Amino acid sequence: MKIRPYHRNDMDACLAIFDSNLPTYFALAERPEFEAFLRDLAEAHAYQVIELDGSTVACGGLSPPVNGRAGFCWGMVERSRHRQGLGRHLARMRPQHAATDPCVERVALSTSQPTEGFYAALGFCVIQRVTDGHGPGIHAVHMEARLQ
Numbered sequence: 001m002k003i004r005p006y007h008r009n010d011m012d013a014c015l016a017i018f019d020s021n022l023p024t025y026f027a028l029a030e031r032p033e034f035e036a037f038l039r040d041l042a043e044a045h046a047y048q049v050i051e052l053d054g055s056t057v058a059c060g061g062l063s064p065p066v067n068g069r070a071g072f073c074w075g076m077v078e079r080s081r082h083r084q085g086l087g088r089h090l091a092r093m094r095p096q097h098a099a100t101d102p103c104v105e106r107v108a109l110s111t112s113q114p115t116e117g118f119y120a121a122l123g124f125c126v127i128q129r130v131t132d133g134h135g136p137g138i139h140a141v142h143m144e145a146r147l148q
Contacts, residue, residue, distance in 0.1 A: 027135025
């Protein structure tokens with residue numbers, strides 16, 4: 001497994017990862033926003049990719065801190081690679097990165113209901129739910145964890 005910073009030439013691979021997670025984890029309507037994020041903001045959000053055997057199989061970033069809170073952004077694992085520990089690794093490395101900034105006390109994320117339990121098992125607590133918040137049938141579950 002190789003973890004490295006996102007580069008613009010990773011865009012197609014990251015979009016393919018997004019597409020592999022439709023419609024259960026993301027709504028198709030979110031794709032233009034993700035594409036704009038990759039094009040314009042990924043490098044400023046510590047966006048990382050995970051490679052296995054030369055293929056990009058996961059990606060995710062961390063927003064710059066505001067008021068003591070950094071946020072997960074656009075974390076995902078290629079659907080055929082779910083349940084292999086990649087998402088857990090991605091979810092653990094981002095708070096570790098956030099902890100290097102003494103201003104960060106909490107890490108927040110917005111996920112969908114299928115992954116709520118995954119993040120709860122990692123210590124995240126639900127702070128708000130929004131029905132259809134990410135698209136029809138894909139509820140927004142806003143969660144937060146305190147850094148250790």
